[in-house]
Amino acid sequence: MKSKVLILLLTIPFFVYAQNKLSKQHQTQALNCKTCHSCDIPTKENPCIKPCPRERLITIEQTPEDAPAVLTIDKLKKQSDIYAPVVFTHRLHSEMAEIGGGCGMCHHYNPPGNVVACSECHDEERKRIDLSKPDLKGAYHQQCINCHRGWSRKVECESCHAQNDSVKKATKTTEKGTEKKRVHPKVKPPEIVKYDTPKTKGKVVTFNHVDHVNTFSVSCNKCHSNESCNKCHAKYKQVSISSRSANEKHTSCSNCHNVKVNCSYCHKNTVAAPFNHKTRTGFDLDKNHSKLACVRCHVEKGKFTGLKTDCSTCHGTWTKENFKHSVTGLLLDEVHADFECKDCHQENNYSNITCKNCHEDITYPKDKPGKMIKNRQTLAK
Amino acid sequence: MAKQSRRDFFKTTALIGSATVGLANSAKASQKNALSEDRAGVLVDTSVCIGCRKCEWACKTVNNLPTDPLEVYQDRGVFKKHRRPNDKALTVVNEYPNTTSEKFPINVKVQCMHCDKPTCLSACIVGAFSKNENGSVVWDTHKCIGCRYCMVACPFQIPAFEYEEALKPDIKKCDFCFERTAKGKIPGCVEICPVEAITYGRREDLLEAAKEKIKNYPNRYVNRIFGEHEVGGTSWLYLSNRQFEELAFPKLGKDPAPGVSEAIQHGIFAYFVPPVALYALLGGVMWLNKNKKHTDAENES
Numbered sequence: 001m002k003s004k005v006l007i008l009l010l011t012i013p014f015f016v017y018a019q020n021k022l023s024k025q026h027q028t029q030a031l032n033c034k035t036c037h038s039c040d041i042p043t044k045e046n047p048c049i050k051p052c053p054r055e056r057l058i059t060i061e062q063t064p065e066d067a068p069a070v071l072t073i074d075k076l077k078k079q080s081d082i083y084a085p086v087v088f089t090h091r092l093h094s095e096m097a098e099i100g101g102g103c104g105m106c107h108h109y110n111p112p113g114n115v116v117a118c119s120e121c122h123d124e125e126r127k128r129i130d131l132s133k134p135d136l137k138g139a140y141h142q143q144c145i146n147c148h149r150g151w152s153r154k155v156e157c158e159s160c161h162a163q164n165d166s167v168k169k170a171t172k173t174t175e176k177g178t179e180k181k182r183v184h185p186k187v188k189p190p191e192i193v194k195y196d197t198p199k200t201k202g203k204v205v206t207f208n209h210v211d212h213v214n215t216f217s218v219s220c221n222k223c224h225s226n227e228s229c230n231k232c233h234a235k236y237k238q239v240s241i242s243s244r245s246a247n248e249k250h251t252s253c254s255n256c257h258n259v260k261v262n263c264s265y266c267h268k269n270t271v272a273a274p275f276n277h278k279t280r281t282g283f284d285l286d287k288n289h290s291k292l293a294c295v296r297c298h299v300e301k302g303k304f305t306g307l308k309t310d311c312s313t314c315h316g317t318w319t320k321e322n323f324k325h326s327v328t329g330l331l332l333d334e335v336h337a338d339f340e341c342k343d344c345h346q347e348n349n350y351s352n353i354t355c356k357n358c359h360e361d362i363t364y365p366k367d368k369p370g371k372m373i374k375n376r377q378t379l380a381k
Numbered sequence: 382m383a384k385q386s387r388r389d390f391f392k393t394t395a396l397i398g399s400a401t402v403g404l405a406n407s408a409k410a411s412q413k414n415a416l417s418e419d420r421a422g423v424l425v426d427t428s429v430c431i432g433c434r435k436c437e438w439a440c441k442t443v444n445n446l447p448t449d450p451l452e453v454y455q456d457r458g459v460f461k462k463h464r465r466p467n468d469k470a471l472t473v474v475n476e477y478p479n480t481t482s483e484k485f486p487i488n489v490k491v492q493c494m495h496c497d498k499p500t501c502l503s504a505c506i507v508g509a510f511s512k513n514e515n516g517s518v519v520w521d522t523h524k525c526i527g528c529r530y531c532m533v534a535c536p537f538q539i540p541a542f543e544y545e546e547a548l549k550p551d552i553k554k555c556d557f558c559f560e561r562t563a564k565g566k567i568p569g570c571v572e573i574c575p576v577e578a579i580t581y582g583r584r585e586d587l588l589e590a591a592k593e594k595i596k597n598y599p600n601r602y603v604n605r606i607f608g609e610h611e612v613g614g615t616s617w618l619y620l621s622n623r624q625f626e627e628l629a630f631p632k633l634g635k636d637p638a639p640g641v642s643e644a645i646q647h648g649i650f651a652y653f654v655p656p657v658a659l660y661a662l663l664g665g666v667m668w669l670n671k672n673k674k675h676t677d678a679e680n681e682s
Binding site: 082137139 | 566567581
């Protein structure tokens with residue numbers, strides 16, 4: 001009896017530890033238990049996982065390098081005597097998936113924590129009780145074929161499988177070693193994309209890719225989601241653009257731009273120059289503003305016009321008390337630090353500096369009212 | 382009863398004397414426990430099917446029908462024509478263009494639907510068809526007299542006749558892999574399908590799974606399960622992303638087809654009313670004519 005109690009006491013910490021380890025993974029995800037579990041207290045023995053798809057999809061992000069390079073999918077080996085297991089270039093595929101939707105393109109409804117294999121959820125046995133999701137064979141094939149047939153328009157097995165009892169076995173070179181070396185070359189984004197539209201006036205639409213990514217910080221998946229290989233590798237040219245409706249043609253732009261008004265904003269007769277804040281709006285995004293996200297100044301969603309160029313529009317009224325002059329790179333000396341702003345900056349224009357109010361023979365920037373510093377402190381707000 | 386030969390059948394019928402009564406009873410008797418709650422079904426998701434035609438090959442293989450090697454089935458040229466199952470292929474896959482995404486044509490597998498209230502069974506005058514507890518509708522070669530009424534009756538035009546067999550032609554149709562499922566296996570076509578576009582299971586469970594799919598992906602599917610109610614329900618159920626009529630599914634009502642014919646048969650023909658009435662009518666005409674001839678002859682003489 002004593003020994004049983006002892007064993008029990010010894011095992012309790014283990015269970016507590018196991019629970020904590022699990023909940024640690026869950027904690028980082030800020031999840032509601034009910035998203036995945038149907039019962040109140042899920043245990044390891046009875047996790048009562050809801051069938052997919054759950055109301056909120058959970059997925060994980062990993063880099064392609066974190067995952068295995070090549071996998072041999074032989075879970076169904078005992079079922080099939082016609083085809084050999086597939087050697088799957090996992091790294092290559094995850095690199096390709098990065099632009100479309102990441103790991104979640106295949107590992108859908110992945111629980112928090114580690115990326116799980118297909119066989120965790122999909123039954124190996126085709127004759128089964130739970131019919132809500134395909135069995136493992138179905139899951140594998142649906143996942144592969146839906147992209148591959150869009151790409152090649154073929155569904156023949158030999159594109160992935162070697163045949164077990166045929167001469168073709170020798171010709172198929174799906175050796176693990178050679179497959180390991182295959183990587184997808186880094187995708188080089190285009191600088192601009194020029195569209196020739198059927199419009200007679202304003203034929204050319206220039207999409208400045210660099211600006212959208214760098215200047216406007218539009219994330220890749222905002223436009224590129226669930227794209228298949230033939231987006232770039234147009235083996236069979238996509239549906240010609242003219243067969244799509246006007247609405248469909250504009251969807252990639254209309255998510256952010258109002259395409260219903262002012263066609264000439266995008267439709268021009270020649271290739272448009274890259275976006276330049278100074279020439280377009282008159283306000284120079286100098287070193288102080290070039291790194292800001294657009295919404296920091298253009299607060300109202302989707303409205304980018306009508307903002308005044310005065311500093312006070314965004315910054316409020318500066319006084320000598322609330323403005324740390326060192327952020328400009330010039331630390332004022334003791335004498336000048338006591339002055340009001342307007343003593344040197346006239347009419348609220350802070351780029352216009354005059355010394356004439358006190359000095360007759362001194363001009364800025366030849367002479368400076370303090371010392372220049374390198375480590376500029378950034379404004380708190 | 383099951384091992385009854387054609388000759389035996391004629392003997393029994395002759396012995397019973399009243400052919401109609403005997404046949405009506407035997408036809409009724411062959412539908413045993415037709416609507417068991419655990420009866421099997423198959424859910425075909427046409428939006429998943431890729432048209433690889435592996436099921437056609439597997440069907441022929443498990444049914445010992447002559448078949449080309451598996452590679453030949455990769456030829457998509459056969460889709461140019463819409464085919465129907467025949468005595469040499471109990472299941473076929475057809476293709477329909479996808480108007481919204483031409484890269485992904487829609488493929489539809491066709492075979493016997495294994496109706497809950499089979500018309501073939503009702504139409505068969507010798508009771509060669511039977512609906513089994515597991516949902517399958519099977520045909521017995523020993524009873525068939527080759528009248529081919531089943532072919533005319535079937536709302537899906539499934540039963541096929543071996544016209545090329547001169548001596549012992551059979552009716553050929555999918556038997557839901559009766560022998561395989563009896564051994565606990567799943568039908569040949571279901572087993573081979575790479576994408577599991579065809580799911581085998583309890584019909585009730587399949588309906589539930591199909592409804593769940595429609596609920597989860599309302600944009601992908603039309604809100605209808607073909608076979609749930611059609612002609613009183615079928616064992617094979619279909620999900621589609623197109624209206625079923627666009628995919629050459631027949632337009633059918635909810636009432637089982639035998640309901641109409643059997644109502645007529647059992648209603649009008651009850652108690653031999655039509656034959657008795659017909660003979661009475663003919664007798665009346667004869668009697669009238671006889672009388673007329675009599676008077677004519679008397680007048681002439």
